[in-house]
Amino acid sequence: MRTQAIALFHRAFGGSPGTVASAPGRVNLLGEHTDYNGGPVLPMAISARTTVAVGPGEPGWLELVSARDGVVARVRWDGVMPDGWTRYIVGVQRELAARGSAPRGARLAVASDVPVGGGLSSSAALTVSTARALADLAGADLPPADLIGVAHRAEANQVGVRCGIMDQTIAVRGRAGHALLLECATGRTRAIPVRARLLLFDTGVRHQLGDGAYNTRRAECEAALDILRLTEPGLEYLAGWPARRVQTLRRLLSGTLRSRALHVVTETARTRAGADLLSRGRVRAFGRLLDASHESCRRQYECSAPELDLVVRAARRAGAWGARLTGAGWGGCVLALVGADSARPGTREEAIRAAVNRSFLRAYGREPSVTVLRAGPGARRERVQLE
Ligand code: ADP
Ligand code: MG
Numbered sequence: 379m380r381t382q383a384i385a386l387f388h389r390a391f392g393g394s395p396g397t398v399a400s401a402p403g404r405v406n407l408l409g410e411h412t413d414y415n416g417g418p419v420l421p422m423a424i425s426a427r428t429t430v431a432v433g434p435g436e437p438g439w440l441e442l443v444s445a446r447d448g449v450v451a452r453v454r455w456d457g458v459m460p461d462g463w464t465r466y467i468v469g470v471q472r473e474l475a476a477r478g479s480a481p482r483g484a485r486l487a488v489a490s491d492v493p494v495g496g497g498l499s500s501s502a503a504l505t506v507s508t509a510r511a512l513a514d515l516a517g518a519d520l521p522p523a524d525l526i527g528v529a530h531r532a533e534a535n536q537v538g539v540r541c542g543i544m545d546q547t548i549a550v551r552g553r554a555g556h557a558l559l560l561e562c563a564t565g566r567t568r569a570i571p572v573r574a575r576l577l578l579f580d581t582g583v584r585h586q587l588g589d590g591a592y593n594t595r596r597a598e599c600e601a602a603l604d605i606l607r608l609t610e611p612g613l614e615y616l617a618g619w620p621a622r623r624v625q626t627l628r629r630l631l632s633g634t635l636r637s638r639a640l641h642v643v644t645e646t647a648r649t650r651a652g653a654d655l656l657s658r659g660r661v662r663a664f665g666r667l668l669d670a671s672h673e674s675c676r677r678q679y680e681c682s683a684p685e686l687d688l689v690v691r692a693a694r695r696a697g698a699w700g701a702r703l704t705g706a707g708w709g710g711c712v713l714a715l716v717g718a719d720s721a722r723p724g725t726r727e728e729a730i731r732a733a734v735n736r737s738f739l740r741a742y743g744r745e746p747s748v749t750v751l752r753a754g755p756g757a758r759r760e761r762v763q764l765e
Contacts, residue, residue, distance in 0.1 A: 379429040380760045382445055382489035387431040390443040390450050391485045394762060395431035399510035401503045401549040401757040402427045403492035405578060405713060406704050407557050407656075408667060409649035410675050413542040415599055416563035416615025417646035420653055421544055422572060423552025425754040428490035428503035431762075432511040435483035442467055444488040455483075459536070466501060469536030470508045473528045479518030486511070496580060497705030501537075502545035505529035506757050514759060525757065526550045552756035559653040563615055570653045574661045575716040575727065576751040579693075579734055581685040582744075583709040591708055595638065595679065602631055602639040621647035641678035645671060661718040665700025668715055672702035681707030688741055689714075689734050696733035697726045713751075 380398060387395045402423040409419035435441055442464050443450045453460045455471045467486060474480035486508070492500040506529045513520040513528075520528070529546040533539050543565065548558055556569040603616045609630055613619060619627055621643055631639055648667045655664040672690050676682040686703040693701040693714040700715040714734075716727045735745045 379427055379489045379491055381764060383429040383431040383487050384762070384764055386443060386445050386448075386489055387433065387485070387487035390448075390487055391433065391441065393433065395485075395487070396433045396762070397511050397514040398429060398431045398760040398762050399507050399514060399757065400427045400429040400760050401506035401510065402552050402754050403498035403500060403503050404545060404548040404552065405498060405576075405711070405751055406544070407572075407576075407713065408645075408652045408671055408702075410645060410671060410702075410704070410707065411595060411599075411679055411681065412617055412642060412645050412649060413544050413562045414596055415617040415642045415646075417617030417642065418559055418561050418649045418653070419544050420557050420559055420570065420649055421548040421552075422557035422751070422753045423548050423756055424492075424498065424749075425752045426490075426492040426498065426503075427754070428488065428492055428500065428507045429760060430504075430507040430511045431487045432481075432508075432515050433485045434481060434515065435485045437482035439483045440464070440467060440471060441485045442488070443486070445490070446488075446494070463504075465537050466504050466532065467508055469532030470505050470528060471512060472536055473532045474509060474512055474516070474518070477524070477528070479513045479516055479520060479528075481512055481516040484512060484515060493580070497710040499545040499549065501533055501539070502529060502549045505532045506546055506549040510757050510759065522550050548756070550757050552754060554755045555753050557653075557656065557753060559650070563617070568653070570657045571659075572656060572753050573659055573719045574656070574664070575719060577693075577714045577716060577727070577730065578704075578749045578751050579689050579712045579714065579746045580749075581683075581689060581709060581711065581738075581746050583683060583685050585683055585708040591681070592706060595681065598635055598638045599642060602635040605631060605635065606639070616642045617646040619643050637678040637680075641674045644674055644678075648674075659718070661715070662699050665698070665715045668700030668702045668713065669694070675703055675707055679707075683707065683709050685709065685738075685742065686712055688737055689746060692734045692737040693730050696730040698730050
């Protein structure tokens with residue numbers, strides 16, 4: 379992607395970029411719908427990345443091109459917010475300017491192999507790589523925590539997407555061979571080694587009810603929290619309810635709110651336990667938590683979809699050590715754990731791929747796309763010269 383971004387810069391603007399930076403997409407291994415409830419998540423940076431090549435430009439202006447359409451856009455960055463993807467770049471530029479770390483104007487070329495809108499967080503890969511590149515161009519020092527903050531505010535406040543800090547944090551702090559246990563309430567992180575073979579199946583479906591249901595779930599969690607606070611006034615987040623007191627929680631809540639809260643509280647415990655298991659190399663036990671997470675998403679949180687359940691079932695039947703939906707649900711992707719790295723999972727992997735493809739083809743007349751997931755590094759500066 380580095381070569382593509384530099385070549386695109388050259389084609390669109392002439393000459394070489396001043397700086398080049400890149401940031402990865404991500405997949406969340408465990409911790410579904412825990413982020414906005416103040417719980418932990420376990421994302422892993424993947425090898426697909428977005429690369430941004432930048433050079434100086436006319437003060438007050440940004441000239442932008444993405445390899446996706448190759449069209450050069452010219453926008454004033456302190457004027458009316460534009461539509462479309464350039465908002466993300468304008469948002470980053472404004473957030474950098476607010477802390478005195480922005481160039482006055484810039485030219486910028488984007489190349490990426492992170493699928494856009496596919497739940498692998500192409501948006502954070504874009505904002506983080508852009509923030510890194512623009513700050514470098516301005517000669518500003520941007521420590522990791524500030525890089526996360528700039529990219530997050532660009533998406534949340536400037537673009538207006540109601541998102542947590544997971545995507546930007548992993549895009550910055552990702553580490554090759556590791557996932558990251560991120561406690562969303564405090565921002566604390568711990569690198570967790572991943573010695574496992576993982577597959578990601580993309581069902582390609584995005585159910586219409588997704589966005590509405592997401593907002594409904596958030597409201598339900600707030601309502602459950604309000605009720606629990608009558609008994610526990612100091613409870614700051616739903617995820618803060620201790621898992622060992624789930625019987626009390628069952629008594630205090632009923633119906634839908636009870637189901638939602640049960641998912642959040644058990645998923646919080648599973649995510650922390652899963653991180654511990656992974657770090658001790660107990661991959662098979664980790665897989666059982668993936669299965670439990672999926673069942674909890676399906677039954678308690680009701681955020682699965684028939685396509686996801688079918689892939690999960692087929693993968694498990696074919697020998698996967700665990701499988702679950704990832705990326706909020708109602709469509710999107712399934713993560714399947716093939717086995718430990720050391721176990722030479724080659725034939726099992728073939729069996730899982732074949733079984734999932736066969737079942738999906740029979741039910742829906744097509745095959746899902748599949749990717750082997752490898753934990754890659756976080757945001758970094760790239761070499762500017764083409765060799
Ligand atoms: P996700 O982050 O899951 O991929 P989002 O809806 O959060 O999905 O972000 C996708 C948006 O980010 C796209 O619609 C586009 O505006 C922007 N984007 C991401 N990557 C690129 C890219 N390489 N080129 C142009 N725009 C991009
Ligand atoms: Mg996104």
